[in-house]
Amino acid sequence: MIVGALATAAPRLEAPVLFEAYAETIPGSEVRFERVPVPAGLFVMGTPAKEKRRRDDEGPQREVEISAYWMGRREVSWDEYRIFMSSLDLAAGIDELPEGVDAVARPTPPYVPMDFGMGVGGYPAIAMTQFAARQYTRWLSKMTGHFYRLPTEAEWEYACRADTSGATYLEGKVRRLGPHAWYEEVSDAATHRVGELTANPWGLLDMLGNVAEWTLDEHRSYPPGAASDPIAWPTGEWNRVTRGGSFRDGTEEIRCGARRASRAAWKRRDPQFPKSIWFLTDAPFVGLRVVRPRLVPPPEDQERYWAPDVDSIAAILDEQRAR
Numbered sequence: 001m002i003v004g005a006l007a008t009a010a011p012r013l014e015a016p017v018l019f020e021a022y023a024e025t026i027p028g029s030e031v032r033f034e035r036v037p038v039p040a041g042l043f044v045m046g047t048p049a050k051e052k053r054r055r056d057d058e059g060p061q062r063e064v065e066i067s068a069y070w071m072g073r074r075e076v077s078w079d080e081y082r083i084f085m086s087s088l089d090l091a092a093g094i095d096e097l098p099e100g101v102d103a104v105a106r107p108t109p110p111y112v113p114m115d116f117g118m119g120v121g122g123y124p125a126i127a128m129t130q131f132a133a134r135q136y137t138r139w140l141s142k143m144t145g146h147f148y149r150l151p152t153e154a155e156w157e158y159a160c161r162a163d164t165s166g167a168t169y170l171e172g173k174v175r176r177l178g179p180h181a182w183y184e185e186v187s188d189a190a191t192h193r194v195g196e197l198t199a200n201p202w203g204l205l206d207m208l209g210n211v212a213e214w215t216l217d218e219h220r221s222y223p224p225g226a227a228s229d230p231i232a233w234p235t236g237e238w239n240r241v242t243r244g245g246s247f248r249d250g251t252e253e254i255r256c257g258a259r260r261a262s263r264a265a266w267k268r269r270d271p272q273f274p275k276s277i278w279f280l281t282d283a284p285f286v287g288l289r290v291v292r293p294r295l296v297p298p299p300e301d302q303e304r305y306w307a308p309d310v311d312s313i314a315a316i317l318d319e320q321r322a323r
Helices: 078-085 130-144 153-161 299-306 311-322
Strands: 022-025 032-038 041-045 062-066 069-072 212-218 240-243 259-261 291-293
Touching: 032 153, 041 153, 062 153, 069 153, 078 130, 130 212, 130 299, 153 212, 153 240
Parallel strands: none
Antiparallel strands: 022 032, 032 069, 041 062, 069 291, 212 240, 240 259
């Protein structure tokens, strides 16, 4: 069932805060990231039947109302993500960690370098599960004091389109994608440093190509009718949506409305038993980008965006914490 924003308590507006672009440093490091404001508005989600390379799961189109939020200007890089996965914030000797940080689950060490030889410094973090991506946003929230989470599918598509209506934010002109997206024809079969190409009209970089980006949602058909801030909450470990296509994809995936569902095959070669809840041995094309909603949900609702939502994942996590 698709639902809107959680409503056990009223969301609050962070104040005083200017709704404008800002940069922030992860405490205990020199790693900075940028956030771009995405204004509230209405848009038509999904693709029209006449769009080239369209698939059935991209419709029916519907009008969606979106609340304001900030979005990562770039995809999360290894510079940011490895502080989380390697506990470098603890190693930095921070005098006092933010409340709750030491209780945040962190990835177990991978068996092989998870950049798959494509690069670390300035390159997008890749091959994390959606669970790991959500735990990263929880950790980042505790470290910075701002509520961060993954974008919903609707938020992601709204930001990608950036008040345009074509297959891409270039109004469907695929021949012009080269300066804007790393995809199969131009990527040399590898990721590239985040933010090297031209931004979309709202200042967001690499929204198409480089790595496909996790969203919060489970992959389902769009229900008919208008919606406000919809979320299709996941019900299983797989079938969760990534958006934007990747360096390995052709132009059929490099579209604002294209969707891809996660599959068990993304962990096929994982030698562990049970298989890792943190890493995807067969999905080097998946990364993440974070959002910070302007309206902040109350603490009891924030946990739903971060916490394990599948019993098997929760059981494995409890076992790891007990060791």
